[in-house]
Amino acid sequence: MSVSFCGLELAHPVINGSGTFDAIAARRAFGKALDDAFPFAAFVSKTITLAPRAGNPPPRLWEAQAGLVNSIGLPNKGLERYMSEDLPELARLPAPLITNVMGSTAEEIAALVRACDARDEIAAVELNVSCPNVKSGLDIGADPGQLEHVLTAVRPALRKPLIVKLTPNCADVAECAKAAQEGGADAVSLINTLRAMALAPTRGHDAAQPRAWLGGGTGGLSGAAIRSLALAQVAAVAERVTIPVVGMGGIGSTAHARQFMDVGATLVAVGTESFRDPALALRIARELHPQHPPGMRRMNA
Amino acid sequence: MSVSFCGLELAHPVINGSGTFDAIAARRAFGKALDDAFPFAAFVSKTITLAPRAGNPPPRLWEAQAGLVNSIGLPNKGLERYMSEDLPELARLPAPLITNVMGSTAEEIAALVRACDARDEIAAVELNVSCPNVKSGLDIGADPGQLEHVLTAVRPALRKPLIVKLTPNCADVAECAKAAQEGGADAVSLINTLRAMALAPTRGHDAAQPRAWLGGGTGGLSGAAIRSLALAQVAAVAERVTIPVVGMGGIGSTAHARQFMDVGATLVAVGTESFRDPALALRIARELHPQHPPGMRRMNA
Amino acid sequence: MSTRRLPVPPSERTIAPFGRRLLTVTANERLGAYRLLKAADPDGPAPAAGQFAMLAAAERWGAGEDERPYLPRAFSYARWLADRRSRRSPIGGETHFLLEDVGPGTRRLCELRAGERLWALGPLGVGFDPPEDERRALLVGGGVGIAPLAIWQDSLGAPGTVLLGFRDGARAEGATLLGDALLATDDGSVGHRGFVTDLLSAELDRDAHATVYACGPPAMLEAARALCAVRGVPAQLALEAGMACGFGACFGCVVPKRCGGYLRVCVDGPVVDAAELDRVEAHVGSPA
Amino acid sequence: MSTRRLPVPPSERTIAPFGRRLLTVTANERLGAYRLLKAADPDGPAPAAGQFAMLAAAERWGAGEDERPYLPRAFSYARWLADRRSRRSPIGGETHFLLEDVGPGTRRLCELRAGERLWALGPLGVGFDPPEDERRALLVGGGVGIAPLAIWQDSLGAPGTVLLGFRDGARAEGATLLGDALLATDDGSVGHRGFVTDLLSAELDRDAHATVYACGPPAMLEAARALCAVRGVPAQLALEAGMACGFGACFGCVVPKRCGGYLRVCVDGPVVDAAELDRVEAHVGSPA
Numbered sequence A, B: 001m002s003v004s005f006c007g008l009e010l011a012h013p014v015i016n017g018s019g020t021f022d023a024i025a026a027r028r029a030f031g032k033a034l035d036d037a038f039p040f041a042a043f044v045s046k047t048i049t050l051a052p053r054a055g056n057p058p059p060r061l062w063e064a065q066a067g068l069v070n071s072i073g074l075p076n077k078g079l080e081r082y083m084s085e086d087l088p089e090l091a092r093l094p095a096p097l098i099t100n101v102m103g104s105t106a107e108e109i110a111a112l113v114r115a116c117d118a119r120d121e122i123a124a125v126e127l128n129v130s131c132p133n134v135k136s137g138l139d140i141g142a143d144p145g146q147l148e149h150v151l152t153a154v155r156p157a158l159r160k161p162l163i164v165k166l167t168p169n170c171a172d173v174a175e176c177a178k179a180a181q182e183g184g185a186d187a188v189s190l191i192n193t194l195r196a197m198a199l200a201p202t203r204g205h206d207a208a209q210p211r212a213w214l215g216g217g218t219g220g221l222s223g224a225a226i227r228s229l230a231l232a233q234v235a236a237v238a239e240r241v242t243i244p245v246v247g248m249g250g251i252g253s254t255a256h257a258r259q260f261m262d263v264g265a266t267l268v269a270v271g272t273e274s275f276r277d278p279a280l281a282l283r284i285a286r287e288l289h290p291q292h293p294p295g296m297r298r299m300n301a
Numbered sequence C, D: 001m002s003t004r005r006l007p008v009p010p011s012e013r014t015i016a017p018f019g020r021r022l023l024t025v026t027a028n029e030r031l032g033a034y035r036l037l038k039a040a041d042p043d044g045p046a047p048a049a050g051q052f053a054m055l056a057a058a059e060r061w062g063a064g065e066d067e068r069p070y071l072p073r074a075f076s077y078a079r080w081l082a083d084r085r086s087r088r089s090p091i092g093g094e095t096h097f098l099l100e101d102v103g104p105g106t107r108r109l110c111e112l113r114a115g116e117r118l119w120a121l122g123p124l125g126v127g128f129d130p131p132e133d134e135r136r137a138l139l140v141g142g143g144v145g146i147a148p149l150a151i152w153q154d155s156l157g158a159p160g161t162v163l164l165g166f167r168d169g170a171r172a173e174g175a176t177l178l179g180d181a182l183l184a185t186d187d188g189s190v191g192h193r194g195f196v197t198d199l200l201s202a203e204l205d206r207d208a209h210a211t212v213y214a215c216g217p218p219a220m221l222e223a224a225r226a227l228c229a230v231r232g233v234p235a236q237l238a239l240e241a242g243m244a245c246g247f248g249a250c251f252g253c254v255v256p257k258r259c260g261g262y263l264r265v266c267v268d269g270p271v272v273d274a275a276e277l278d279r280v281e282a283h284v285g286s287p288a
């Protein structure tokens, strides 16, 4: 039931959403059982940036209606220590490694991508373009023109497949996907979390100045609550582009995974729902019909 | 506990979301009890267009996780019959009437607005700018420049307060709100439903070609599931504009209403949650503290 | 609760109290493949036959399959037993609903136990009209669609002719909800093997001076509509459609009208004159 | 289920099976203001004291206040009774959790009845380390935070010195979970009127050659940490934080480290050496 994706041969069509599974921490919790029953056909790392980031102050989590609002703030060791400390561990996983990177300028992104290009342990790169532009404050991925421009600049630095993780916080995600394709993306993945907010609970309504619950102020909504929004975005994107699409957003069952493939996703990613059961993706992969017609059709296209 | 909003004196800060309450139909179901305990401080009509619209073919409803996806398709009698048939009935309501209108060109909008200006039964106009632009396909409200341009053109046609109902399907809703203010809006309301999709359920996975469930193809998500997204958008808008903000999106309790006011909404609107209990808005209005600090502060500003 | 059955005044529509109210489950009885949910509705007005209520469990409404249900669900009043104290007032009684488990909402309601509570909004919609010019009432029901015919039979005060169709024997046990009925089952396990509409056409051939009251799956309703149409027999059809609100607010529950456009099942129906429709489409948003 | 209590091998961390598993509730007993939830965990390994599990009701997890809960909730193992059959294997036993109803998730778990099932992922995190150089174990608990001290007392094999603090008498009944403990209550209804940390400082003044094992509200943990720090007494603190996953995936459960940066309570804790922290911040995402 192998699936070919950007030249990679994957055991099945289910991967993880970046930042929703830490294989190294999971090894500490589940031991070798994790490697014996590794749920993902490819492992996507948490977003890596050039410089280390501590992430946002707590609280970082808010539980919403059938969803989760997080403001983790992309904590990571930074490129250098990721390469020296994490890569050897991740290379031992029984699945190809996709490294997710983010930068706020073309130069930063190029440096990240170049570093990934140099390491054989990395099979492909996923570029997170949900990074706020320093000038406009908008995600650099929200403006099709700017996105294509950045990609054209950085694409030559990578000989491996480039997946662009689109931002859902835009007016026309399909247009952004088209721009990514024009810019040289080999695939696009979506959706990332949607901008959300929560206020600290107040017992009764005390006069106390209301304050945001999340240490980061605002956060991103994920999980079951966003599935119908994600399905609409994935369908719109798959209609517009010819490159493969990685669909995600609230996938919590094999039926959900099929829906995303039915609207044109080649791969699906499980994110928040893994928090309810880390082995969920494994169950989905096993239950999925090996050659799922719509998925295959688009892949062989 | 009256609240002043764009020069209107309202009994309390709770109104209805356009298209989520049909006062005329409700009278048939609940009789005069509706008028005796009318839940809304002002009544917002369903969106009215120049020409009559039958709306989308069924199915029009999909129940999502703590949410509803609808593709009603803005059925309405058209401006002329709304004025002749509905207005007399709506004028008898114990609350001022806000007529919600939508057009796809500045000319259409101007005609609608002018007609509303001529009728004393109408206290204010809400302009729904979630209408797809014929050229770009994007909502006319999604592009700040275009929005300000349209508003500047139509604003002179109305001597009454103009509320602009923003579209949430944009990259930067606060920028759109600012544009609305520049264009002459007296208030902005948000959020409208978010583009969503659902596939028809398949018992097991039959080979049958998967098809969209909704007759309209895609629809809009509303209800509890979108509350954290709505709160973030309302907060962002209230920070950017000086005109009053009408906040809505999944409000289902007094606590929720307070949260929207805490982030800067002057009025709140109840929509989908009214479907669970048509008297919900009444309960919220009664439970709300009359002079809610943040709300008042912004109003007297 | 001491109650006695009272013929419900045959008025087309009872006005609902504004706002949902809490009912207390008094019993939840197995009726073959169905559940008969009984609840005390002390503040509810006597419904007109054919009207429905929007129901939701007061606790844990949601968290079923795909985190649903979220919105309340529509159910026909199957019976109304007026409280004795209110013999003179039409307020207060025990209400019965016939439930078929077809998804997360009905599943949750089917598991309610005596003493648990549910939210109800209703009575909603327009019910059945009594027959005109001495026509006999011909009640035709399919599956769980027999529910509104039971209360209609009560309010007519006379058994009349009742034809009921079911998929199988387990479902046919639901027929005990009504007085002496002629049965048909798809598998022939009870009564006539075949469609209830076979019985209907025989009845109409015998005596067409009748008004047909039909409720059931779309295919059955369409067959009944057609049978009546060719014979010029007036028919009132109780329709179903997926609903979000039940009181005309969402415009979600529409079915196409003969004259073009749509009608809202929740406020223009659920009972409609067959003449208003071209045909009964396989409805969506509720079980086929 | 025939079981016998076995001292749990004091290993810092037991590896969890990969994937959540279904447990069956065997009892849900009232313990003053708390509930003691007992469940059969035939496939679960014996946890190390201080470890926790992520729990969710198998049915109707959600649809509470604000449509929550959605994610599972973290609970310390309070006790582990190994199945007799598995005397030689560490697999299979009855697990106990002490619950305080503070919101939609705990409320749902508190209402589970014997025979109902719940999802469990665990044992997770790192537990307590035995005392070194003959120090005595000094167990200090506050409120529902006494839970991990009970299983720690079991696995130490000796009662040791146990100091427990509660808000009131109803909560103080939770103390029966552990062997002979000294009590303090805020309202003085039971034992010392005041803070459990008053008892702790007295104990440390009497004999500071101890290792302190503390679990409870942040204010209590911080007071205990400070008391130990000034006296150079080693302390192991069982922390709490709002969690989404429990296995290091979400980076949501962080607390600031002394040396800067954050540690993840679910994988670097919940039991941490007090020396790793500057101070215990009022944690968020779980009841104060």
Ligand SMILES: Cc1cc2nc3c(=O)[nH]c(=O)nc-3n(C[C@H](O)[C@H](O)[C@H](O)COP(=O)(O)OP(=O)(O)OC[C@H]3O[C@@H](n4cnc5c(N)ncnc54)[C@H](O)[C@@H]3O)c2cc1C
Pocket: B061, B062, B063, B064, B201, C052, C069, C073, C074, C075, C076, C077, C097, C098, C099, C100, C101, C102, C103, C104, C105, C106, C107, C144, C147, C148, C239, C240, C241, C242, C243, C265, C270, C284, C285, C286, C287, C288
């Ligand atoms: C006026 C009226 C009277 C009724 N009277 C009765 C009665 O007396 N007894 C009775 O048992 N039933 C009655 N029904 C039908 C009942 O309302 C439905 O069976 C119920 O709403 C189903 O809800 P559910 O959650 O159990 O299943 P759902 O899954 O919500 O609904 C089942 C059907 O809805 C569709 N569906 C599936 N998923 C979704 C989704 N996510 N969103 C929208 N649609 C979906 C499919 O077609 C599926 O077959 C009546 C309906 C109406 C309109």
Ligand SMILES: Cc1cc2nc3c(=O)[nH]c(=O)nc-3n(C[C@H](O)[C@H](O)[C@H](O)COP(=O)(O)OP(=O)(O)OC[C@H]3O[C@@H](n4cnc5c(N)ncnc54)[C@H](O)[C@@H]3O)c2cc1C
Pocket: A061, A062, A063, A064, A201, D052, D069, D073, D074, D075, D076, D077, D097, D098, D099, D100, D101, D102, D103, D104, D105, D106, D107, D144, D147, D148, D239, D240, D241, D242, D243, D265, D270, D284, D285, D286, D287, D288
């Ligand atoms: C390692 C560990 C061990 C634990 N052991 C135990 C134990 O043995 N027994 C026990 O009773 N408890 C224990 N807890 C605490 C328990 O996990 C929480 O009480 C539980 O998660 C609360 O969930 P809830 O849904 O009941 O209440 P919630 O409302 O989810 O949580 C209560 C607190 O979370 C915050 N909050 C409110 N709303 C939200 C929201 N929407 N999103 C995020 N946060 C919100 C507020 O601070 C509130 O006081 C432990 C926690 C941890 C981390």
Ligand SMILES: Cc1cc2nc3c(=O)[nH]c(=O)nc-3n(C[C@H](O)[C@H](O)[C@H](O)COP(=O)(O)O)c2cc1C
Pocket: A016, A017, A018, A019, A020, A046, A047, A068, A070, A072, A074, A100, A128, A165, A190, A191, A192, A193, A221, A222, A223, A224, A226, A248, A249, A250, A251, A269, A270, A271, A272, A273, D249, D250, D251
């Ligand atoms: C706690 C958390 C952390 C995340 N971190 C990242 C990240 O580092 N990089 C990234 O591209 N996406 C990140 N995401 C987004 C997910 O990869 C995914 O796009 C999103 O959550 C939607 O999928 P889901 O609903 O299945 O979780 C994160 C999501 C969550 C919930």
Ligand SMILES: Cc1cc2nc3c(=O)[nH]c(=O)nc-3n(C[C@H](O)[C@H](O)[C@H](O)COP(=O)(O)O)c2cc1C
Pocket: B016, B017, B018, B019, B020, B046, B047, B068, B070, B072, B074, B100, B128, B165, B190, B191, B192, B193, B221, B222, B223, B224, B226, B248, B249, B250, B251, B269, B270, B271, B272, B273, C250, C251
């Ligand atoms: C069934 C339905 C119909 C709607 N019709 C309209 C409409 O005609 N015009 C409009 O501006 N908004 C319309 N809306 C959007 C609501 O007014 C509101 O902005 C949105 O539903 C979010 O609020 P809620 O989550 O409280 O429902 C509609 C929403 C629903 C659910």
Ligand code: FES
Pocket: C242, C243, C244, C245, C246, C247, C248, C249, C250, C251, C252, C253, C264, C265, C266, C267
């Ligand atoms: S169900 Fe909402 S209009 Fe009929």
Ligand code: FES
Pocket: D242, D243, D244, D245, D246, D247, D248, D249, D250, D251, D252, D253, D254, D264, D265, D266, D267
């Ligand atoms: S709870 Fe997810 S990392 Fe700790």
